[in-house]
Amino acid sequence: MGVTKLKKAELYYHKSVRSAVAAALQQSGACHIIEGGPPSQGRTDATSALAECEERLAAIRYLFRVLTPFYSDPASSIGQALGDKPVVSLSDLEKTAAGTDLSALAASVRSVESALSDLRTEMSQMKANLDVFSNIEDFPYPLSVLTNGTAVLAASLGTIPEQNLSALSSEMAALAQRTELFVAAPKPQSKKDAPAWVVLMYERDVAKDVIDAASRCGVTLVPFSLGTTVPLGTTVPLGTTVPLGTTVPLGTTVGTDAAKMSGAVADEEAKVAARLRECEAREAEMLNGLRRAAAVHMPTLQRLSDYWGMMAERWQAMLEGTETEAVCVTSFWIPEAAVPQLQRQLDAIGGVALVASDPAEDDVPPVLLHNKRVFRPFEILTTLYAPPPYGETDPTPLLAPFFFVFFGMCLGDAGYAVVMLGVLWFVLRKYGRMPSGAREFLILFVLGAVSTFIYGVISGSFFGDFIDAFPSLPLMKPLKELKDSLMLIDPMKDPMRVLVISLLLGVVHLLFGLAIGAYDHIRHGRHLDALGDKIAWIFFVGGITLFCMGTTNAVSQFTGSFGGSVAAVGAVLIFWYAGREKKGIFSKALSGFLALYGSTSYLGDVLSYSRLLALGFGSAVIGMIMNLLGGMAAGIPVVGWLLAVVVVIGGQLFGLLINVLGAFVHSLRLQYVEFFSKFYTGGGVPFRPLAVSTRFVEVK
Amino acid sequence: MEFLGIALSLIGAGMAAGMAGIGSAMGVGIAGEAAAGVMTEDPGKFGSCLVFQALPGTQGIYGLLTAFFVLNKIGALTGSLAVVTWQQGLGIFASCLPIALVGWMSALYQGRASAASIQMIARKPEEMGKAIILPAMVETYAVLALLTSILMLMGVQV
Incomplete structure (x- = not known):
């Protein structure tokens, strides 16, 4: 009842038809491949085919990761899970797979991705610079003082807590001839205890003294590396072998060069702001490019993901089993009823021998449930x-x-x-x-x-x-x-009656479970186990239930006392058989009492209902x-x-x-x-056939 | 003294909804943290994670249910308060204790069990059936407490 009869099949075939055999097994969806067998030499075709699948799948996973945020899938994932997916024929899939250069596509997307990340690095640097500019807007000298200095002069930018300013001024005054201190006017909108921005200008040979003095006064130096040049935008070839929408025009190189930051603060600020706007436009363009690429390629990628996933499973299955120079053997479990169908499919290939036999004593076949x-x-x-x-x-x-x-x-x-x-x-x-x-x-x-x-x-x-x-x-x-x-019945007005019905249902459920347990024991010839562990408890639990119903006049007095006697017989049986594997009268008796104590768990079980x-x-x-x-x-x-x-x-x-x-x-x-x-412990291995399992499309 | 009965009943109702609600809030919170952790790796597990997060939420509902039962009994919902002696009030108060106490603690521990089950399905999504039973074992005691509270309430005649 319920468990499908399986055959253990051994399939012998010539290496040349391996691909066709694999396809047939997968199409049948009825073969649970038996894993194992020593890895033998010379299965290079299967190994390399699998490696190819994995490589494609890795590219697809990468592309999914990058492009998915840019793609709004018209099909909902719930719909897909419920089978609402386009039907595609296998030959169409194969054609698409052959006509798509995944690695080229991945490479072009990868280059866009890295250009985008470079661009963003640069943009964040520009923003940092704009922030600095906004704090020293009234700096009276050209910025070249800060960025390059002159032959004798250098300058450092920093922040200092307001209350230390006077200390710094006096320190600098000590070197008055050779230094100059610039204190930026606080921004009107800055917070009350915000630090003041300062520029220390000094002759190069007193640099060390100045920096020491600054650090004594609590100056935090702000590195002012205006623009490491990022090679921005080599135009990325987005449309080479693969028609990736339109080519994303990435424009020419924009460099921000520290050496060029030499003008007045306001001028430089305007220049950087303009460049930043340019970069933002470029970023938007690149994102649009990715969005277009996602729209064009995602449907194909989804199909290919299903296709290569299917192929990977197929070749993985082919790696199990053994092989000699020319002949391969694959073993699998197959429902008895599915054998003729598979036989026909294999006969069409030719050069294949299928041997199906009943499971041997020490085999552990998987389990396929089949019920009315x-x-x-x-x-x-x-x-x-x-x-x-x-x-x-x-x-x-x-x-x-x-x-x-x-x-x-x-x-x-x-x-x-x-x-x-x-x-x-x-x-x-x-x-x-x-x-x-x-x-x-x-x-x-x-x-x-x-x-x-x-x-x-x-x-x-x-x-x-x-x-x-x-x-x-x-x-x-x-x-x-x-x-x-x-x-x-009205549970609101008469809950006790519903409670009793619930508990009685529970008793029936438990007794039924015990009866199945007893049946299983008897079927395997363990009669004593059936009597001592199951039937005795049926007597005991059933008897006590009748007895309780008798005391509340739910059944006749006679039935109630009959139940009591049955329960007593059950108790004796439980006590007697509990220690059947123990030696010595004391340990036997102890087991008996312990077993009777187990009745509390039955009480708990019943109340659980x-x-x-x-x-x-x-x-x-x-x-x-x-x-x-x-x-x-x-x-x-x-x-x-x-x-x-x-x-x-x-x-x-x-x-x-x-x-x-x-x-x-x-x-x-x-x-x-x-x-x-x-009665039930489970422990079977589920039947997992090699089959066509897809997420995005249905393969015809 | 004439409102002592009503007051005791209201305290009971408040404790039932309040304490069981606190427990559920903690339990759902704990499970939610675990769920968020798992979903950072695999947002696709949202559906099953949500089921686990919802499990410790029932105690709060049981508490609310008991509180409504009490309010209905003393006529606080219709606006015409019944006459409740202090003895009856004390009875109603006592009836609220099982779900208040057990609801609180069981929701907390069910939340922990749920969080552990969420970790379990993160690694083995196919074991959903087993994972869902473990927190459900904890809820048994909240169900029993609810039953006790309601049977006790029905026993107090107002």
Whole structure:
């Protein structure tokens, strides 16, 4: 049940048809390649083909990184994940791949990128210089004093805390004949305790004294390297082999040369500002160029990314297995049913021998779940935990009905269910070519919504108490009559009854899990394990439940006391068999008591199902609160009704999202923690066939 | 003395929504930090990270739910306050304690577990199923506390 029968296949083929064989295996999408085999010599064709793929992919990754910020993809990533991608034939892809020189494209983009970064370095330097200029605007001498000096004169620029200025003046005065101090007028908008800007001018032979004096007074020297020349804009050949839109004209070299900064501050400032504007224009031009390049090339790159990714996977698979001088062997697992189809495809190639055999004793085949249509959406729940080992029970059909009921009880609102069904119907219709995994996952929620609807009707919850909260709306009166006539339990008024139902469902779930465990033990001939670890507990838990129901008169006195006796038999069995592998009467007895103590964990397990009540309660009350808030808002004059609509719709959507998450997680937890612990450990290897898996396009 | 019952009830409601809310804020914050860290590497994980970040948020909702239950019970929502004796008020106050205390601490620790799970799916996105169960284990106790609070509240007749 549930696990597809696999064959172990060995494929022998001549090296010359390796490429065709690889393509056939990938197209079939049914072959789980067995990894391993000693790396043998002489698989140069596969190795070099793989290396080529990796090289292309590296170029594509680089281009994606640079160009993606400049590209607005018309296809949304959600749409892509749901299968809304263009269909492209393999031969078209091959043609595009052959006709595109990725490395040239990468090289040209790389040169634009580096030119851009050089330009930005230069621009930030210009901005720094403009900042300096703005602080020494009243410097009376030409800037050449600062940048070059003269044969005897040099100058340094710096900042100094306001209060140290007088100290500096007197220090400089000591060398008065050979120095001059310029203090810039503070900028009108500068902050109160901003440092003052100074230029120290001195004869070269007292430079050391001046600098020492300056540092004593706390002068911070500002390096004034006006323009290291950046080789700006060698025109980048953006359109050589690859038609990369139009060539980005990068213009001629603009150099800012320190030596040329010789005029008055205001003149130089104007020059730099003009150059900066020029550079900004150039930057904008380059960014536009990249944007154009992204628009032209991104669609192609996306296709190639899928193509080369597909090829890389193919060649990676071909590296597994062994080979001799001329013959290669690739081993893989394949579903029994898929063998004839693959055989036909391989026969078309010729020179290929396929040997399929049953798995040997010590093989560990991967696991491909296969269930009846109705259970298929639930397979993802099993896979999320871990698939069963090959040949063991697939828990999917076993957990499905419980998950269905639990999800409904946790969400438990007919209104939410209607919204979910509407949204899911829309998505499933809109994205007709959705990958099967995503489709099954959505169908799981469709089923959950159906269950939610049923429980919502039973418990009379429609967007919380919407029907009762707004009786004056049209249609509410007949709806209320309908609701009241269909309502079986009211969790608000009678929570204890729902609690008992939740716990009883829990007991059933646990007993079912134990029964499966017992069945598995018996199937493998471990009869004592089945009796001592599973059946004894079924007696014990089931008996105690009946006994408790007897004491509250839910069942007859006789049934209750019968339950008590069954529980006693169970307890004895548990005690007796717990120490079956221990030696000595004391350790046997100790194991027995410890095993009985384990009943507390069953108590915990059962009580855990009270979440079914609590979460159902939660969604109903959140709905109620939103209706209440809406009702309050409706009381506000004039805009009240509008506010009420916004509050109720927004609030209910919020409640829906939070509660769907909660219902999913908690129903799942009851399967994984309470149910699976009774019989299931997982541990299988998932079946991962070599297949065509793409992100941007669908390959026909 | 005549408003002592009401006052005690309101303190209870305030603690339920307030403390559970504090816990959720901390938990969601912790998970959010981890999520932001993971998304600097891979912004594509936004969807799954958001699920993990939302997990410790439920305690705040449970607290709010309990608070509304109390307000509804004492008639604070309709504007016509019920007569609540101090004994009843104390009962309502006590009913609020489970979700206030457990909501606070469980949200905090669930936030840590969520953050760890976010780290886990950063490396192994295929293990989403297991990663989501670990923080959900912590929430069990908040659910039980909510249930206790509500059953207790129903037991106090006003």
